[in-house]
Amino acid sequence: MAAKRSDAPGRKPRRAGAKLEPTKQPGSEPPLSRERIVATAVELLDAEGVGGMSMRRLADRLGAGAMSLYWHVDNKEKVFDLALDQVLAYREPPQTGEPRNWRDEVVHMLEDWRKSMLRHPWSASLLPRRALGPGILGRLELLGSILSRAGVADADLNVAIWSLWNYVMGATITRASFELTDDEKAAAQQRLSTLGERHPTIQRTRLLLDNDWDGTFRKGLDVLLDGLAGRQ
Amino acid sequence: MAAKRSDAPGRKPRRAGAKLEPTKQPGSEPPLSRERIVATAVELLDAEGVGGMSMRRLADRLGAGAMSLYWHVDNKEKVFDLALDQVLAYREPPQTGEPRNWRDEVVHMLEDWRKSMLRHPWSASLLPRRALGPGILGRLELLGSILSRAGVADADLNVAIWSLWNYVMGATITRASFELTDDEKAAAQQRLSTLGERHPTIQRTRLLLDNDWDGTFRKGLDVLLDGLAGRQ
DNA sequence: GATTGACTCGTATAGCGTACGAGAGGATAA
DNA sequence: TTATCCTCTCGTACGCTATACGAGTCAATC
Numbered sequence: 001m002a003a004k005r006s007d008a009p010g011r012k013p014r015r016a017g018a019k020l021e022p023t024k025q026p027g028s029e030p031p032l033s034r035e036r037i038v039a040t041a042v043e044l045l046d047a048e049g050v051g052g053m054s055m056r057r058l059a060d061r062l063g064a065g066a067m068s069l070y071w072h073v074d075n076k077e078k079v080f081d082l083a084l085d086q087v088l089a090y091r092e093p094p095q096t097g098e099p100r101n102w103r104d105e106v107v108h109m110l111e112d113w114r115k116s117m118l119r120h121p122w123s124a125s126l127l128p129r130r131a132l133g134p135g136i137l138g139r140l141e142l143l144g145s146i147l148s149r150a151g152v153a154d155a156d157l158n159v160a161i162w163s164l165w166n167y168v169m170g171a172t173i174t175r176a177s178f179e180l181t182d183d184e185k186a187a188a189q190q191r192l193s194t195l196g197e198r199h200p201t202i203q204r205t206r207l208l209l210d211n212d213w214d215g216t217f218r219k220g221l222d223v224l225l226d227g228l229a230g231r232q
Numbered sequence: 233m234a235a236k237r238s239d240a241p242g243r244k245p246r247r248a249g250a251k252l253e254p255t256k257q258p259g260s261e262p263p264l265s266r267e268r269i270v271a272t273a274v275e276l277l278d279a280e281g282v283g284g285m286s287m288r289r290l291a292d293r294l295g296a297g298a299m300s301l302y303w304h305v306d307n308k309e310k311v312f313d314l315a316l317d318q319v320l321a322y323r324e325p326p327q328t329g330e331p332r333n334w335r336d337e338v339v340h341m342l343e344d345w346r347k348s349m350l351r352h353p354w355s356a357s358l359l360p361r362r363a364l365g366p367g368i369l370g371r372l373e374l375l376g377s378i379l380s381r382a383g384v385a386d387a388d389l390n391v392a393i394w395s396l397w398n399y400v401m402g403a404t405i406t407r408a409s410f411e412l413t414d415d416e417k418a419a420a421q422q423r424l425s426t427l428g429e430r431h432p433t434i435q436r437t438r439l440l441l442d443n444d445w446d447g448t449f450r451k452g453l454d455v456l457l458d459g460l461a462g463r464q
Numbered sequence: 465g466a467t468t469g470a471c472t473c474g475t476a477t478a479g480c481g482t483a484c485g486a487g488a489g490g491a492t493a494a
Numbered sequence: 495t496t497a498t499c500c501t502c503t504c505g506t507a508c509g510c511t512a513t514a515c516g517a518g519t520c521a522a523t524c
Contacts, residue, residue, distance in 0.1 A: 163452035170402030201376035220395035227459030
């Protein structure tokens with residue numbers, strides 16, 4: 001009887017013996033594993049987007065049967081969670097010795113966060129399903145520790161962390177969802193001039209036509225950090 | 233031959249004559265229309281969530297065949313877009329005569345925005361698919377005009393608008409995705425204490441256990457507005 | 465009366481997530 | 495050596511999905 005593999009947290013799924021690989025056909029795939037499934041899911045998501053990621057197609061890419069995946073992973077939702085957390089994890093930079101000031105540190109980490117997500121645009125649309133994996137937790141911890149070292153009082157720390165998180169997530173999701181608009185930009189332009197009298201302000205400032213996403217992100221982040229800095 | 237109804241922007245789908253209803257069976261449904269489809273989709277989404285909203289079930293609720301919907305609506309994606317924009321539209325308050333200061337105005341509008349979305353939690357997870365419907369555009373215009381009247385220079389206006397938008401969207405999406413956590417809270421608590429040594433800061437500040445979402449939202453918004461105000 | 469256009473919907477196709485249970489194959493116990 | 499067990503794979507099947515296609519209904523118009 002195939003008892004579903006338990007989900008105990010510390011479990012290592014590798015074979016006990018772990019001598020040499022079972023050597024199926026030479027040139028065949030390595031054995032399935034949660035890690036390989038997640039890595040391949042990220043590839044598939046990158047290539048085909050959220051809609052193109054099906055368990056069958058994922059299994060195909062892995063050279064396995066669709067149902068084999070379910071031994072390693074509860075369900076499709078779980079695959080999404082794992083892929084998302086993997087993408088969001090912070091790979092600490094080599095830590096060049098000089099200690100930056102806290103603002104630069106925060107900006108660097110948050111810009112990296114945003115960049116990581118934009119490199120995998122599907123991650124933005126997956127985010128709304130909560131997934132507090134180790135990757136996200138690691139980022140939050142790092143952010144909190146920087147701010148704390150910078151002198152933010154514990155009583156204000158949660159507000160500071162969540163404000164920055166909210167800003168980054170909102171900016172990234174917005175940016176990612178506006179990604180594929182090139183022919184749509186013409187339509188937006190047209191619609192905007194049509195609706196100009198109803199929307200004079202955003203037409204005047206060309207809000208929807210501004211392309212400097214990175215600059216706008218950075219400037220808004222500065223505004224937020226100004227507000228935080230003024231609080232101490 | 234059933235030529236698909238065109239999507240020209242100004243079109244009014246109603247019957248030309250529009251005398252009295254075709255009087256099918258007494259007590260039967262009113263005729264299909266885009267408006268009725270969207271309204272019912274919102275109901276269905278409220279009741280069953282994103283996963284429970286299928287074209288068949290929507291058609292059932294409307295007392296129609298599934299394929300009938302496609303005369304009024306391009307595809308399921310479009311239904312989502314329309315439902316989202318409907319929920320996000322700003323129903324201007326009765327406008328009590330006294331003109332508030334700009335900060336209160338901004339806060340009021342943004343809190344209403346957030347509340348509108350949290351009333352329909354699925355809207356947060358739908359947001360990442362861009363949908364620049366009239367509802368969202370109306371909000372953006374209003375926000376821009378308030379800020380402009382408050383003295384924000386045109387050169388800074390886009391950054392201000394996007395910063396606030398980003399913050400609200402991030403906060404709302406985060407909040408909505410953490411919604412259903414009651415038994416999970418125990419798990420989070422446990423995991424947090426287990427991982428306490430790896431995440432000392434967020435454990436100390438009880439980041440994940442803080443329940444005062446509304447207060448945190450408001451405080452963070454104040455931080456951001458402080459930053460904006462200090463810029464003039 | 466004939467024609468047209470707006471609208472409804474039955475049927476069918478291709479795909480989906482995943483429950484179920486059989487079975488392969490190595491490890492262990494007898 | 496044989497029997498048992500555990501881990502892992504996967505073929506089949508079920509119920510569901512979005513939607514393409516085309517036939518059919520009915521009111522308005524010519």
